Amino acid sequence: xxGAAAPTALAEPSERVGRAWTASLSLVxxxxxxxxxxxxxxxxxxxxxxxxxxxxxxxxxxxWVTGAGAAVSMxxxxxxxxxxxxxxxxxxxxxxxxVAGVAGGAVALVLLAGARSVAxxxxxxxxxxxxxxxxxxxxxxxxxxxxxxxxxxAVGGWLGAAQxxxxxxxxxxxxxxxxxxxxxxxxxxxxxxxxxxxxxLHRDLVLPAGRRPAAxxxxxxxxxxxxxxxxxxxxxxxxxxxxxxxxxxxxxxxLLYYLRDVLRRPDPGGGVLILTxxxxxxxxxxxxxxxxxxxxxxxxxxxxxxxxxxxxxxxxLLAGWQTWTGALCxxxxxxxxxxxxxxxxxxxxxxxxxxxxxxxKDLGVINIANSLPQVAAxxxxxxxxxxxxxxxxxxxxxxAIGLVGALLVRRIRxxx
Numbered sequence: 081x082x083g084a085a086a087p088t089a090l091a092e093p094s095e096r097v098g099r100a101w102t103a104s105l106s107l108v109x110x111x112x113x114x115x116x117x118x119x120x121x122x123x124x125x126x127x128x129x130x131x132x133x134x135x136x137x138x139x140x141x142x143x144w145v146t147g148a149g150a151a152v153s154m155x156x157x158x159x160x161x162x163x164x165x166x167x168x169x170x171x172x173x174x175x176x177x178x179v180a181g182v183a184g185g186a187v188a189l190v191l192l193a194g195a196r197s198v199a200x201x202x203x204x205x206x207x208x209x210x211x212x213x214x215x216x217x218x219x220x221x222x223x224x225x226x227x228x229x230x231x232x233x234a235v236g237g238w239l240g241a242a243q244x245x246x247x248x249x250x251x252x253x254x255x256x257x258x259x260x261x262x263x264x265x266x267x268x269x270x271x272x273x274x275x276x277x278x279x280x281l282h283r284d285l286v287l288p289a290g291r292r293p294a295a296x297x298x299x300x301x302x303x304x305x306x307x308x309x310x311x312x313x314x315x316x317x318x319x320x321x322x323x324x325x326x327x328x329x330x331x332x333x334x335l336l337y338y339l340r341d342v343l344r345r346p347d348p349g350g351g352v353l354i355l356t357x358x359x360x361x362x363x364x365x366x367x368x369x370x371x372x373x374x375x376x377x378x379x380x381x382x383x384x385x386x387x388x389x390x391x392x393x394x395x396x397l398l399a400g401w402q403t404w405t406g407a408l409c410x411x412x413x414x415x416x417x418x419x420x421x422x423x424x425x426x427x428x429x430x431x432x433x434x435x436x437x438x439x440x441k442d443l444g445v446i447n448i449a450n451s452l453p454q455v456a457a458x459x460x461x462x463x464x465x466x467x468x469x470x471x472x473x474x475x476x477x478x479x480a481i482g483l484v485g486a487l488l489v490r491r492i493r494x495x496x
Contacts, residue, residue, distance in 0.1 A: 089173060089285040090436045093228045102235050104278040105222055106242035108178060111274025112216050113246030115185050115208065118254035118267035119192070120146065121247070121352055124205065125336045127260055131198050139337060139465065143458030145202045146333070149209040150454030156213035157451065161444030162300045164218050165437060166292050172284020174218035174225070174440070181215025182275040186268035188212075193264035213451075215275070220447065221440035224430040225285060230375055232427040237371025240422030241364050244415075246274075248360045255353050293437050306434065306445055314432040314446070316491040321425060322449035323485025324388050328418070329457035330478035331395045334465065342471050343404055351404075355411040362415030363422075371423030379496045380428040381489050383420050388486020390417030392479045399475035431495050 128142040160177060167173045188211050192204030227235045250267055257263030308315035335355070340348035374383050394413035397406055433442045464474045 089287040093226050096231050097227050101282055102238050106238045108275040108278045109219050109239050110242035110246030111271045112212050113243045114250035115212050115267050115271040117247040118250030121251045122254035122349055123263050127201055141198055143462050145205050147455050147458045148202050149205040150451045152206045153209040153213050153451035154448045156210045157217050157447045158304050158441055158444030160214040161217035161440035164440040168287050168289045168292055173287050174222055175284040177218040178215045179279055181211050182271050184211030186272050189264045189268035193261040217440050217444045220443045224439045232430055233371035233375035236426035237368035237423035240367040244360045244363045248356055251353050251356045255349055311434055313492045313494045317432050318446055318449050320485050320489045324482050325450055326453035326456055327478045327482025329453040330461055333457050333461050338471055359411040359415040362412045363419035366416050366419030367423050370420035374424045380424050383424040384489045385486050387417045387421035392483035395475055396479040399472050428495055
């Protein structure tokens with residue numbers, strides 16, 4: 081399909097986006113990540129310790145709950161992406177799902193605050209994942225919808241900066257909320273407020289009803305499968321992202337417990353906030369610069385490879401240098417690598433998508449590489465910590481997995 085013949089919503093974008101559009105999309109992206117990471121970094125761990133039945137380890141409860149939520153995320157992101165691709169509302173394909181997802185996520189966070197059992201906690205967290213993934217699928221698809229290829233590294237950099245600021249904001253809100261209920265409500269309010277500028281100030285692209293892909297349940301479900309044989313570059317890009325994110329998830333899953341039980345920090349929650357903030361500072365120093373540099377050179381793979389190696393080295397520090405100083409150095413180095421990876425890998429992913437009509441769905445499938453590690457990490461981490469050598473082995477395994485992921489990016493052929 082030529083750009084001239086395609087409806088605007090399906091055309092390859094050629095007009096550069098402005099600062100206001102980029103800023104508002106970045107803000108809603110950061111708000112969604114705050115809604116996720118306030119709970120992940122602080123609140124779920126505290127809630128697991130509070131609700132764990134007698135004789136059940138808090139680590140196991142946290143693993144069950146986060147694993148269940150990640151499983152929901154794996155299904156929700158591509159499914160809502162497929163529904164977004166088929167939406168012909170006068171408000172556009174993406175905006176209705178951003179509104180519904182953020183509003184639903186805020187309600188789910190408030191309900192999660194009132195959980196009084198592990199089962200209720202799991203249902204609440206799964207609801208948060210379901211709803212916020214609906215919004216995230218739409219936000220992610222806005223990049224290839226609206227941004228020309230030569231600007232995607234830079235815009236991806238600003239989205240990545242907003243992501244880490246959202247993690248820091250969520251962690252700060254969770255810490256300053258005055259308890260579980262206050263922390264969850266603060267994250268919910270921030271998610272809603274952060275979405276308003278994009279929803280109210282920018283018009284979305286409308287898909288003509290006659291150009292909507294097949295919308296029946298069977299067609300939607302069949303479309304979720306993308307053949308690795310037919311699209312090998314996308315398959316290798318997916319595997320690269322999955323392994324790097326798995327290494328990162330293993331490193332972060334028990335961070336609160338690592339600070340409390342291994343480093344004996346008197347205020348482990350405050351320690352997590354300090355490490356997250358330091359990570360955010362170094363990430364912000366590389367995320368936009370890395371994306372712009374990648375745009376100017378026209379290359380993606382060397383940046384992803386280098387970033388993955390740096391992240392693996394940072395995780396290795398946690399295995400070999402188990403002190404507060406070592407944790408600070410690891411957090412700083414991880415931010416440097418993750419900043420470049422976040423912006424450039426997102427741009428790379430948009431360049432291996434099979435079809436414009438399925439952008440959100442295909443990105444949703446790619447984003448399983450973000451959520452599947454949240455399922456796999458607890459399965460791997462719990463036995464490593466409890467039976468196979470403790471935190472030193474956990475972080476060594478995490479570093480090795482991330483390094484393998486970085487090396488596999490070289491298998492992609494269609495992107496420089």
